[in-house]
Amino acid sequence: TGDTTLDIGFVNTASCTSAITYIDGDAGILRYRGYPIDQLAEKSSFLEVSYLLIYGELPTEAELEDFTERVRQHTMLHEDLKSFFRGFPRDAHPMPVLSSAVSALGTFYQDSLDPFDKAHVEISTIRLLAKLPTIAAYAYKKSIGQPFLYPDNRLSLTENFLRMTFGVPATDYDIDPDMVKALDQLLILHADHEQNCSTSTVRLVGSAHANLFNSVSAGIHALSGPLHGGANSAVLEMLDGILESGGDVDTFVKKVKNKEDGVKLMGFGHRVYKNYDPRAAIIKKTTDTILNKDGVGDPLLDIALQLEQRALEDDYFIERKLYPNVDFYTGLIYKAMGFPTKMFTVLFAMGRLPGWIAQWREMIEDPATKIGRPRQVYTGETERDYRAIGDR
Numbered sequence: 394t395g396d397t398t399l400d401i402g403f404v405n406t407a408s409c410t411s412a413i414t415y416i417d418g419d420a421g422i423l424r425y426r427g428y429p430i431d432q433l434a435e436k437s438s439f440l441e442v443s444y445l446l447i448y449g450e451l452p453t454e455a456e457l458e459d460f461t462e463r464v465r466q467h468t469m470l471h472e473d474l475k476s477f478f479r480g481f482p483r484d485a486h487p488m489p490v491l492s493s494a495v496s497a498l499g500t501f502y503q504d505s506l507d508p509f510d511k512a513h514v515e516i517s518t519i520r521l522l523a524k525l526p527t528i529a530a531y532a533y534k535k536s537i538g539q540p541f542l543y544p545d546n547r548l549s550l551t552e553n554f555l556r557m558t559f560g561v562p563a564t565d566y567d568i569d570p571d572m573v574k575a576l577d578q579l580l581i582l583h584a585d586h587e588q589n590c591s592t593s594t595v596r597l598v599g600s601a602h603a604n605l606f607n608s609v610s611a612g613i614h615a616l617s618g619p620l621h622g623g624a625n626s627a628v629l630e631m632l633d634g635i636l637e638s639g640g641d642v643d644t645f646v647k648k649v650k651n652k653e654d655g656v657k658l659m660g661f662g663h664r665v666y667k668n669y670d671p672r673a674a675i676i677k678k679t680t681d682t683i684l685n686k687d688g689v690g691d692p693l694l695d696i697a698l699q700l701e702q703r704a705l706e707d708d709y710f711i712e713r714k715l716y717p718n719v720d721f722y723t724g725l726i727y728k729a730m731g732f733p734t735k736m737f738t739v740l741f742a743m744g745r746l747p748g749w750i751a752q753w754r755e756m757i758e759d760p761a762t763k764i765g766r767p768r769q770v771y772t773g774e775t776e777r778d779y780r781a782i783g784d785r
């Protein structure tokens with residue numbers, strides 16, 4: 394139809410220009426602002442990476458201190474926001490709870506929502522970064538009926554999140570530095586991934602000049618889908634299912650290859666990576682460290698390793714260039730850390746937040762931005778006349 398090009402799923406269409414994240418899917422390369430992901434994962438921290446993504450450069454010591462302090466000052470939630478959590482059913486999935494609380498945030502800060510006021514955008518950025526871990530921990534506390542803990546601002550962002558999640562007011566919470574390091578690294582690995590489904594959602598909603606809270610809230614919903622961030626929970630459910638039915642990896646792989654009941658090997662495949670996802674390679678090493686920490690291990694890890702090996706040798710996966718993606722091993726680490734499966738995608742959202750913010754800000758500041766409004770190829774009826782109900 395005219396000059397409209399059909400591109401279902403935007404496989405070949407760039408929707409914007411961006412200077413934030415670079416991916417070479419064939420070579421398995423991922424860089425934030427030019428820095429290779431493995432260097433950042435090894436040497437940086439989640440807040441430093443957040444700064445890098447949002448402001449474009451690694452901070453100096455003074456800049457990082459100032460940024461950390463500003464985030465620290467905003468970790469508490471408005472007391473009235475807490476009552477939102479009480480209204481949800483106890484078994485509510487934490488993803489919609491997270492998304493609802495994020496859009497509700499905007500109602501508490503109505504005087505600073507103008508997308509074109511730099512000071513408003515800045516304070517919304519800080520509030521989101523500071524409050525999402527608190528919201529995420531409260532979504533969890535609600536689901537297990539435990540009291541909400543106030544943040545303790547002597548702790549780092551990641552330490553604080555772990556304490557608010559697993560701590561109780563009655564006793565001290567012992568922070569495990571290995572766990573803090575592993576979680577911080579996982580957050581870094583999730584921090585941005587250019588124009589994925591949730592980030593494109595954040596940009597699209599923002600392109601209508603919706604505020605940052607509403608745009609991010611929409612992104613959280615997009616992330617919840619099992620083909621996107623929801624895959625990390627789906628992987629664990631898949632591994633559990635294989636274990637329960639006797640641990641037969643070959644039968645499962647056969648099912649996937651025959652596309653029986655639409656079964657997929659969750660945690661495999663990627664729209665852009667046609668090679669090993671560089672994030673998965675880093676996570677695989679961390680999986681070893683965390684799962685073998687107390688010599689306990691996890692039978693699900695054996696199944697995951699067998700599945701990976703089996704798939705990488707199989708023509709079905711080779712021909713389609715299907716490799717493990719970021720979600721394949723994360724669930725095993727989160728489980729070892731004590732998170733229930735439902736929380737896995739919440740952790741992904743916490744990690745992706747600085748990416749969403751950076752991309753939204755880049756979009757809003759770009760004079761070339763227009764409201765996102767794709768065209769379609771119409772396949773419905775041609776014109777026909779209305780018939781009275783008795784004549785149909």
Ligand code: CMC
Binds near residue numbers: 621624656657713720
């Ligand atoms: N298991 C089995 N077959 C697969 C898989 C898989 N995980 N992924 C793709 N295929 C097949 C697919 O059936 C198709 O086969 P055929 O050519 O015979 O029809 C071929 O590979 C191409 O796949 P596609 O669905 O056209 O690829 P896509 O780019 O549209 O989808 C994907 C990418 C990530 C949605 C898909 O690979 C998938 O569903 N993977 C499982 C879910 C998952 O792990 N998602 C996390 C993605 S990474 C992090 C994130 O974004 O959150």
